[in-house]
Amino acid sequence: MSQSCDSNCSQCSKDCSSRNKESMLEPMNKVSNVKKVYGIVSGKGGVGKSFVSGYMSVLMNKKGYKTAIMDADVTGPSIPKQFGIKTKVTQATDDGLIPIETKEGIKVMSVNLLLENEEVPVIWRGPVVAGTVKQFWSQVCWGDVDYMFVDMPPGTSDVTLTVFQSVPLDGIIIVASPQELVSMIVAKAVNMANSMNVPIVGIVENYSYLECPDCGKKIEVFGKSHIEETAAKFNLPVLARIPINPVVAQYVDEGRIEDLEVPYLDDVVGVLL
Numbered sequence: 001m002s003q004s005c006d007s008n009c010s011q012c013s014k015d016c017s018s019r020n021k022e023s024m025l026e027p028m029n030k031v032s033n034v035k036k037v038y039g040i041v042s043g044k045g046g047v048g049k050s051f052v053s054g055y056m057s058v059l060m061n062k063k064g065y066k067t068a069i070m071d072a073d074v075t076g077p078s079i080p081k082q083f084g085i086k087t088k089v090t091q092a093t094d095d096g097l098i099p100i101e102t103k104e105g106i107k108v109m110s111v112n113l114l115l116e117n118e119e120v121p122v123i124w125r126g127p128v129v130a131g132t133v134k135q136f137w138s139q140v141c142w143g144d145v146d147y148m149f150v151d152m153p154p155g156t157s158d159v160t161l162t163v164f165q166s167v168p169l170d171g172i173i174i175v176a177s178p179q180e181l182v183s184m185i186v187a188k189a190v191n192m193a194n195s196m197n198v199p200i201v202g203i204v205e206n207y208s209y210l211e212c213p214d215c216g217k218k219i220e221v222f223g224k225s226h227i228e229e230t231a232a233k234f235n236l237p238v239l240a241r242i243p244i245n246p247v248v249a250q251y252v253d254e255g256r257i258e259d260l261e262v263p264y265l266d267d268v269v270g271v272l273l
Contacts, residue, residue, distance in 0.1 A: 008215040026134045026166040031095045032142035034068070034203060038149055038201065038272065039163060041193075045076070045154035047243065048206035049133045050176045052265065053151035054257050056173075058060040059104050059269050061155030061258075065146040068099070070136050071110030072111065073153040073162055074129045075122045080112045084255020096139040104258050110141050126158035133159055134166050147272070156192045164196045164264050171199040173239065178225040183233070190234045202239040203231050212245040218243075239268045 028034060040053040050073065056065040081104045089109070093100040099107040111132060112118045115146040122129070142148070150167065153159045163169070174189050176182045186203065193200050205227040209218040221244060231238045242264040251260040 021201075024165045025168055025224055026138045028168075029096050029138055032140070032145070032147040032181050034142055034148050036147050036272070037167060038147070038172050039072075039152050039167075039169050039198075040149055040170050040175060041152045041160065042154050042175045043156070043182075043191050045206060047154075047175050047177045049073075049154065050078045050082065050151050051248070051257075052173065052175050052242075053133050053149045054252075054260065055080055055106055055260065055265055056268065056272075057147070057149050058104070058258050058260070059265060060147045060272075061106050063269065066105075066107075066144055068107035068142055068145045068148045069109075070133075070140075070148060070150045071076070071108065071112075072133045072136065072150050072159055074111045074124070074132050074159065076153065077110045077112040079108055079110050079151055080118070081255060082252050083108065085113065086195055087113075093141060096141045098141055098246065102258060106258075107142060115121055125237075130162040134164050137167050146220060156188050160192070164193070164198050169198050170214040171200075171201040173201050174203045175235075176205055176227060176230070177229060178205060178222045182226060183230045186230050186234070192238070197212045200234075200236055201270075203227060203236040204240045204242065204265070204268065205238065207243045207244050208241040237271075240265050 014140060040049050042049040053069055056071050061067045071077045083106070085100055085102065085108060087100055089097055089100060099109045100113055101107055112120060129223050150163060152163060172193055174186055176186050188202060205225065209223055210221050211218055227238055245262065248260065248262060251257055
């Protein structure tokens, strides 16, 4: 991009990285108006990325914003389970599929809402999975959405690349755990985002500690956290540190994430507003 670039590719004839990126974007569904899109990513699985995706949408919804979740973790979808969604996507118009709405009105699209049996494994090759994610963006009638959260698959493979290239992300939030290994894992996600000019909002650490219910002592179950030095290495803020809380696990397992009230991600909401 040249120093004189005003980011208005429609009025420019030059061939540059900004134009190439714009040309790869999948068109938004024509009856949709999604204002802000944030991807929730992780360098590895099992760090609570889907919980962050789900609960961020809940908190934004409670603030009065119209929210939606695009479950891009096609081979390991868990968003419908968190919200207790049992119904399937069956309605469609000439403009596309109608997403399912949670009891509080959050719009959700996930491959589990298209399968007859949610326990059937998705045994698809990478291009098919990536194509499905593109269709979730362009062939679903999202309507008016203030904040959409994209629950990404773990790692830096096909689907993550597809979302970075195809969806106009306003930024990503990286979810990590406390172990020292996290520095290398986070580095992969950071370097991928930087190489594709995707803004990084910051890092959320999950499983930070366990608080003793009797004395209040914080126990670092996974060892001493290295998230501060990791964040400093990449000049990123630590947005939140989420403890291990059995209540959170209970509400998520019961499909009642919208009834959950914990303050762990309140600061992240403030950053996005």
